[in-house]
Amino acid sequence: MTRFPTKHFNRTYHATAAALLAVLTGACGGSEPGLVRGELLFDTCSPCHGDDGAGKQSLGAPAIAGGSGWYLSAQLLKFRGGVRGYHHTDDEGLRMRPMSRALFDATGDIESVVEYVVSLPIPDPPSTAEGGDVEAGEAEYLALCANCHGRDGRGDETLQAPSMLHLNDWYIASSLRKYRDAVRGARGDGFEANMRAAMTGVTDERIDNVTAYIMTMQRLPRKAAAPPPPPLPPIDIDPAILPEEVTVAMVEEGQQIFNTGTGICFTCHVREGVGGALAPPLIDDEWLNIDGEYESIVQIIMDGVQEPMEYPGMMQERAGMPLTDEQVRAVAAYVFTLSR
Numbered sequence: 001m002t003r004f005p006t007k008h009f010n011r012t013y014h015a016t017a018a019a020l021l022a023v024l025t026g027a028c029g030g031s032e033p034g035l036v037r038g039e040l041l042f043d044t045c046s047p048c049h050g051d052d053g054a055g056k057q058s059l060g061a062p063a064i065a066g067g068s069g070w071y072l073s074a075q076l077l078k079f080r081g082g083v084r085g086y087h088h089t090d091d092e093g094l095r096m097r098p099m100s101r102a103l104f105d106a107t108g109d110i111e112s113v114v115e116y117v118v119s120l121p122i123p124d125p126p127s128t129a130e131g132g133d134v135e136a137g138e139a140e141y142l143a144l145c146a147n148c149h150g151r152d153g154r155g156d157e158t159l160q161a162p163s164m165l166h167l168n169d170w171y172i173a174s175s176l177r178k179y180r181d182a183v184r185g186a187r188g189d190g191f192e193a194n195m196r197a198a199m200t201g202v203t204d205e206r207i208d209n210v211t212a213y214i215m216t217m218q219r220l221p222r223k224a225a226a227p228p229p230p231p232l233p234p235i236d237i238d239p240a241i242l243p244e245e246v247t248v249a250m251v252e253e254g255q256q257i258f259n260t261g262t263g264i265c266f267t268c269h270v271r272e273g274v275g276g277a278l279a280p281p282l283i284d285d286e287w288l289n290i291d292g293e294y295e296s297i298v299q300i301i302m303d304g305v306q307e308p309m310e311y312p313g314m315m316q317e318r319a320g321m322p323l324t325d326e327q328v329r330a331v332a333a334y335v336f337t338l339s340r
């Protein structure tokens with residue numbers, strides 16, 4: 001007999017729907033967007049994410065308390081827009097997606113619920129996984145992840161790379177497998193593609209190692225943020241070696257584009273182009289795909305590298321960023337000077 005479970009489900013469903021409606025009418029009838037309304041809305045999140053927003057493993061719902069406001073809002077919009085939770089094997093994403101759709105019809109709902117979530121204390125989830133080589137994971141993290149997520153794991157808004165200090169290990173590992181397998185991040189903007197590029201060919205064992213390392217970072221005192229990177233050196237170049245249409249001002253602009261969130265080149269090629277695990281050095285006058293002349297550098301930045309010769313991942317057209325032709329020519333001018 002399948003009746004009982006169906007009825008039971010219906011009853012629970014109607015009760016939940018009624019509660020939701022009450023919350024929404026209560027929330028919309030009078031109260032302005034903001035913390036109060038956010039707290040009411042959060043009643044619909046807590047069955048999965050927990051009263052404290054610290055997540056529930058049995059439902060695959062991660063900690064959201066401790067996340068940054070910009071990141072939480074962006075993810076809710078991604079779920080709603082079908083950029084996340086789109087893949088038929090993504091059980092957790094598919095579970096979350098209707099929530100984002102049902103809830104946020106009224107203006108200010110996303111802002112309100114996020115404001116409330118951000119006001120919750122940062123959880124410090126326990127390690128649930130056994131194994132994982134922390135030392136190997138640290139090397140992996142510094143080589144592959146730190147340029148975007150920071151050496152301290154706090155993330156970087158200009159790169160849209162979230163903090164990981166509040167996340168559960170089972171969720172980190174599952175997300176990394178999803179990016180690797182294109183179950184997450186295959187739709188959307190250039191930032192997601194760069195996250196996926198970082199995961200190309202990374203084995204489950206390496207995922208377990210890096211996750212184990214991230215869990216040790218979470219236990220570091222929260223206040224000790226990594227120091228900001230040293231300022232970039234002034235451009236010191238003989239204008240005589242520059243191609244005809246290139247100026248020193250272009251090289252200076254290119255230095256900024258390369259080493260910041262504008263062009264995000266440093267996330268793979270590392271600051272000042274010294275090279276790293278994801279992309280080759282650009283300082284040594286040895287080229288894999290081009291002859292190193294100015295126009296060839298411009299062209300490869302325009303086109304990206306879909307199938308790298310030696311390095312994992314790939315490089316998107318214009319690095320996946322909305323760079324104008326002038327900005328591409330400026331960053332190419334900077335790259336041109338690096339090996340000269």
Ligand code: HEC
Nearest residue numbers: 044045048059060061062064072075092093095096099113
């Ligand atoms: C039915 C269970 C369920 C409910 C209710 C629910 N969520 Fe989720 N949520 C999930 C699951 C499962 C995931 C993980 C998806 C994945 O693994 O990609 C998730 C992921 C998220 C994420 C992404 C977190 C990250 O680090 O990327 C945010 C933000 C989020 N939920 C916010 C909310 C908010 C706000 C509400 C209430 C309005 C809510 N959720 C209600 C199950 C739920």
Ligand code: HEC
Nearest residue numbers: 144145148159160161162172175191192194195198210267
């Ligand atoms: C090129 C920059 C870049 C690199 C390198 C990178 N990430 Fe990311 N990462 C991102 C961005 C951007 C996102 C958000 C993408 C999205 O919205 O789905 C992200 C998302 C994540 C998430 C999901 C967080 C959540 O709350 O759902 C995890 C976990 C993560 N990265 C871990 C790593 C690890 C571990 C590495 C190294 C193996 C790494 N990342 C390398 C940029 C990067």
Ligand code: HEC
Nearest residue numbers: 263265268279287288289290305308309310311314315319
């Ligand atoms: C997501 C990682 C990533 C980002 C971001 C990225 N690159 Fe690359 N880049 C690569 C990879 C991978 C290759 C090809 C390496 C190979 O063929 O093995 C490459 C190749 C290049 C080359 C040619 C090097 C050669 O030896 O053939 C240049 C020049 C270059 N990138 C410049 C840039 C600039 C400028 C930016 C920023 C606008 C940028 N890259 C952003 C990953 C990246």
